[in-house]
Amino acid sequence: MNKNYYAIIMAGGIGSRFWPISRTSYPKQFIDILGTGKTLIQNTYERFLTVCPKENIFVVTNEIYTDIVKAQLPDITDNQILTEPVMRNTAPCVAYGSFKIESLNRDAVIVVAPSDHLILNEKAFIETIEKSFTAAAENDCLITLGIKPSRPDTGYGYIQYTDESINSDFHKVKTFTEKPTVEIAKTFIQSGDFLWNAGIFVWSAKAIVKAFGSHLPDMNEIFAEARQFYNTPEEKSHIHQTYLQCTNISIDYGIMEKADNVFVLPAEFGWSDLGTWASIYELADKDYVGNAVIPSDKVIMYDSSNCMVNVPEGKLVIIQGLHDFIVVESNNTLLISPRDKEQSVKKIVADVKQQFGTKYI
């Protein structure tokens, strides 16, 4: 296995769209949301074990999730867990991981990936990452993985690519479009040169450090100045002090949309960002009337169809005459909502927070 290959797993999100299953104190990435027997971050970590040396896989997470990460990934060392004292979006997270890895190995090539996505075709994913590692090692480029869109989903970002390429595989990116309207999404799909932005990036440590210098110089300064502390006992306290000065900005907006050396690799590996209950529902096993039930042993449905039910183990649930709903219970909280109204879960969470404080969030 190539000792220059590294992974940064981003695990700092709070997954509020999956409330009440996902809570601030125990968010989505740490949950076995599909009932597979492993949590999402465990699946993500294990995927990278096949391409990166074990000691080269780093997890960036919020300080408060440190113990959960240790419990779920017992093989990684404290030095591989990068903690953020506050949420600051993905750019600082990527900067922290990239500068730290660059301090360990100036020839590093890095894959950066969310901890909470689903990848069904692991073999295709690994091949995609290895091909990207090779290209990133040889070229001063920032690679993002683009998924061939199967529907005009308005929840995703879209990447428009050009014919200019590296090795015919990696296409120069023309535009990024975040969450378009359904009409625009349809034209994107018809045009044939748009891909979904999977939020999975590959680059050399050199290329991303250089990009921070060019496009986010303040952030570059913060993480460059910390070079003397990376991988030392002082790293954490220094980073926790300086992290507060970081702008809250995404890596897409802060770098990818500005840099002129961004390339997209069109890829297919059974990907879902598991961003909504709808996406979980799409992927779940369903009975012949479209009910997806986790766990299935104690839920009885009468005259009900196209429902997504996710309740605690051992709970008996009887549902009658319900169609196209989600019924989700976790942590003494029950949510019953039409499946197509799930975008309002974020608003509901805000209402609950206002009414009851953080107790149920």
Place this chain on the structure above:
Amino acid sequence: MNKNYYAIIMAGGIGSRFWPISRTSYPKQFIDILGTGKTLIQNTYERFLTVCPKENIFVVTNEIYTDIVKAQLPDITDNQILTEPVMRNTAPCVAYGSFKIESLNRDAVIVVAPSDHLILNEKAFIETIEKSFTAAAENDCLITLGIKPSRPDTGYGYIQYTDESINSDFHKVKTFTEKPTVEIAKTFIQSGDFLWNAGIFVWSAKAIVKAFGSHLPDMNEIFAEARQFYNTPEEKSHIHQTYLQCTNISIDYGIMEKADNVFVLPAEFGWSDLGTWASIYELADKDYVGNAVIPSDKVIMYDSSNCMVNVPEGKLVIIQGLHDFIVVESNNTLLISPRDKEQSVKKIVADVKQQFGTKYI
């Protein structure tokens, strides 16, 4: 208070229509189903305290509920708790209570009432009972209370009465009709001489004992033979042996429909048999869009109307886009069902029993 006045509270039912709130191990009568602060049997007992001496109130219940009765009605003595070893409908229950009371006091007049009904107007109820006690003491008659029907309810029994009366108040009964079709129920209401059968009876011990002798001679023999054991340490073991020989028959079918000295007292006292979730819903406090929620402090409804929600204290429930449903949770069991489908709860309970045994019943 007249020392000849007695009450028999029937508390042996299992309340399966209120599953999962009501369970075989802890049925409806022992639950504060309306959220009033007292259980139904406690309310029933306290109502009779105003017309009967405390020591004259007897509870007939299944053996398995003895401890619940003692806990909920701490003032009654062991001799006032009559236990049935098996369920045998209301006739044996009434016979047991009546023969036992007759052994204590040959001049007793007795009111027999279910433990799980709602009576809103206690003053009118007490006046009705006192008037009936007086009539029953003076006449060899079997009195049943009839409620003026407010709707063509198909869940109730109907009593047709004649002009023949005692004191102009108590009308000779012409027919009993159990659970008519809605068309027949409508004609009953239009005719004006039908009342709902409340299942509350008043008679002298003499009159009811005589009626058992005439109409249920086998049962009469069983409970007459036991006279030497009533109110002695041997009562329970003797009754538990002989009870198994009793026919499973209701007092309505076994005696009231056959006797020719049955009179009905038309009465109004805010009565409901609380027989269905619909009846609970009718009586519950509702918000301006018709949602009735118990408890109300942690249930948030969005775009929902005419729902009945009854969940454990402290549980957070978010319901969106649901109309005319019941959402009931108790004992780790959740039921979601259209309000108008609640008649199927009995079938659901049977299915659950078949699939999981008695664990959830």
